[in-house]
Amino acid sequence: MEKIIQTSNFIRKSLSSAEKKMFGVIKRDILKEIPIPKNADLLMIDIIGCEYIKYVRALEAGQARIAISCAKSMREYLSELNLTPKSRVETTTSSTLSTIFKILNNKENEDA
Numbered sequence: 001m002e003k004i005i006q007t008s009n010f011i012r013k014s015l016s017s018a019e020k021k022m023f024g025v026i027k028r029d030i031l032k033e034i035p036i037p038k039n040a041d042l043l044m045i046d047i048i049g050c051e052y053i054k055y056v057r058a059l060e061a062g063q064a065r066i067a068i069s070c071a072k073s074m075r076e077y078l079s080e081l082n083l084t085p086k087s088r089v090e091t092t093t094s095s096t097l098s099t100i101f102k103i104l105n106n107k108e109n110e111d112a
Contacts, residue, residue, distance in 0.1 A: 023049040048077045071101045
């Protein structure tokens with residue numbers, strides 16, 4: 001897992017061990033979808049992982065606006081990746097994230 005995370009000093013130094021695991025899982029999951037990742041793709045995947053960590057932190061802190069902003073950013077970044085030779089459309093990864101966001105947003109609305 002450290003090989004996956006070693007792309008950024010920020011990631012290695014600023015995240016807790018649980019956050020590093022989340023980051024690694026997200027990165028591995030997205031990399032499985034890309035036939036031949038380029039450097040720009042790897043950078044975008046790091047950004048998506050960081051946005052997800054920011055999303056989780058915002059939810060835990062009760063900052064709904066920041067969490068929604070992070071969710072929208074992740075969706076946009078995922079659509080920018082060239083995931084298959086033929087398309088740049090939503091993948092199983094982004095649809096899974098969308099499902100997670102819907103569930104969390106519904107739970108948040110019920111709690112309010």
